[in-house]
Amino acid sequence: MLGTNGLSTPAAQSGNGTALTNGHGSLRTIYFSDTSLRDGEQAPGVNFSLDKKVAIARELSKMGIDEIDASFPVSSASSFEACQRIAREVGPLMEGRQHIGKPVMVTALTRPIEYDIDRTYEAIKDAPRFAIRLFIATSDIHLEHKLRITREKCLEMIDHGTRYALRYTPHVTLCSEDSARSDPEFLCRAFQTAIDAGADTVYLSDTVGSCIPAEFYRIVKYCVDHTAHDPQRVRWGVHTHNDLGLGVANILAGIEAGATIIDSTMAGIGERAGNAAIEEIAMILTTHPEHYQARHNLHTRDFTRLCRMVVELGGTTMAPNKPIVGQNVFRHTSGIHQHGLLRNRSTYEYLDPEMVGATSDGLILSKLSGRSAFQARLERLKVDHLDLSPDRLNILFAKFKILAEDRTEVTDADLIKLVDQA
Template sequence: MTNTAGKRLIKFNDTTARDGEQAPGISFSVEDKVALAHKLSRMGFDGMEVSFPASSPQAFEACKRVAMEVGHSMEGREHIGRPMVISALCRTLDSDIELAYEALKYAKHFRFDLFIATSDLHLEHKLGISREECLNRLRMGIRKARSYTPIVGFGAEDSSRTDLDFLVEVYSMAIEEGCHVLFFADTVGACTPEQIYDIMKHLIDNTPYDPETIWGIHAHNDLGLAVANTLAAIRAGATYVDGTMVGIGERTGNAPTEEVAMCLTMHGDHYNVYHQLDISMITEVCELVIESSGFQMAWNKPLIGRNAFRHTSGVHQRGLLKNRATYEFVHPEDIGRTSDFLILSKHSGRRALQMRLEQLGFRDLSEEQLQVLFQAFKTVADTKIEVSDQDLKQLMCDRPKPAESLVAST
């Protein structure tokens, strides 16, 4: 059991069904979102941002269904002690908040996730308002949201490109108005980990202290740094991770929650943190997202890609046959996968071939016989990406007539 004494608890909020769905070519049905919500709840997520209810009737319906069907579930959450928080994205408009309430009110715990752009670029060219008007809209939005629930979240859109002094002013006012879940949003993935750390630490150190304040990080992956930036924010004091399963999301996506969770699992002592996610469900939940979204995942995707635990190098395979820890830092079984390292290709060695043949039932090969088969195997392997079990069986059929001991056992 992990020693949690003196460590900070990192909680996870999932936005796969909302921000993830904003990826071009992806659209979840209401049933998809409900199914995902059940699994996220059992997996131990603190919260799920289901949708932006004002964007469409289907988004409203999905939020309402999840609130009703998952918003009271305690299955697999005994160690957490309460149901998952169900949230919806809202602008600071009364109409957005009122509509979201009609969907969220069925959940035991619900949250409005308010947002408004704060960078001068967005204020001038997108919203056409001043900084003062931005603050006023946010103030009114928080007050409206708090008239329904004390649990209100706020994320400054384009936080990472906002003037730092103004960003401090924005978040300070949000805290003073009673908003305690604060998301720092690297909306276009513009920052490096060093920049994220500096900004996040500055915000925490220069805004009013409230023991109930929760600082979160919402990172995008435009420069391939979403996971690194999320970890940098945690190092600076953030305790709430807003990510998506498989990292889906606009453009190049969001921080992949499964990667962040495993980084914290493997390096919890380094960051002095722990989390409550059931990592054995990672593969199951990711596969659900992939299936329902139609997302085309890269073979080399960390943890869940096809090649994440496959090896063709003879040197690697020989090491794995002796001790899997030689080339498996993460155990695939821990995240609900099986080890599949014995992939035969032109890079494979004799011991890997021998092991696979024995698994197929061909045993008691002499060294001389194995060497002859290995040369034949190499000839086939030079013409194929992978040598299949059927290829191996054909090699055994084509070899010179074997002695009785070479006949495959049944």
């Protein structure tokens, strides 16, 4: 169930937002980092103007997102400015965050190179809370063919970059690129190097979306179990792509293996097939808290509006059958389904539309619709002097079936015309 603020609430919540578990033990919090403005913008055809990035960041903060990956500051002047404005204009905001008690963490991505780290600090230093995110590939295929460095050089860069970034902030993250195709033992060495140098967050990534959940679980669990760290200081994060359609499933596997921070995008936008979708992960945690023993900080009622905002401002479209927030999620065409919904919406809807900020009127009139849905729609129209006696309804329904035969949907305007002409 959800609390009145739309937060994840397995059984109930105390006044301070702490989840109550009805004897099932304390729940851990799963934190969400949004990378829509960086990784999401790498999707073909997506382009956010500077003002749009700030507007999206503001809404993400209000939604309760824990971190915002603002951009890659050294990649362009506009990316640098976007980070600066988000740090200054969004970083201090507290609207919608009373249950968290602190403003959003503004982060930015950088290579473990001194000049890049310096520029990244300059871009985000005005945020009350900020973190520097270092990234480097750890798979042999990337080390050999892209970076053209040895494993030892990779570890040296991680160590130096982490220690250098700590001059600016105690919050330094190491993101391992292509973790899923890395040698697990070397991956542990890379994370151990960063943690020993002072990093407080480390991320595993399925950069090319190649993993199945069991495989991703094993590699995350192996790293958590074979890397010395203080669980009170160091967080494990996961970042996945959707090339095999398993981005969300892999994130959930990562959570089961010990990850507590998720790096994803709204509506799953991102390069190639996209990233795992924040709203899908969050709603799975919301609806299955007993399994994951977890809660989150997000206002789920903002999901539909914000996902559509991100997609529209990026200049693309959303698939109508997109889970959680697609326009078809709470719309029904089958007559049997519509009849059940009119009796009780839970017959064919697992989620309450209000949980994700969607509208609840989803009866689509088509050739598949039955008499109950047809009558319900006519009654909703409140046409003056409308006769809905059994005989009259039979006549109108027969004409409706003929009209609907060659249409994908019969609209309210079509119905009014049908009644007028019958």
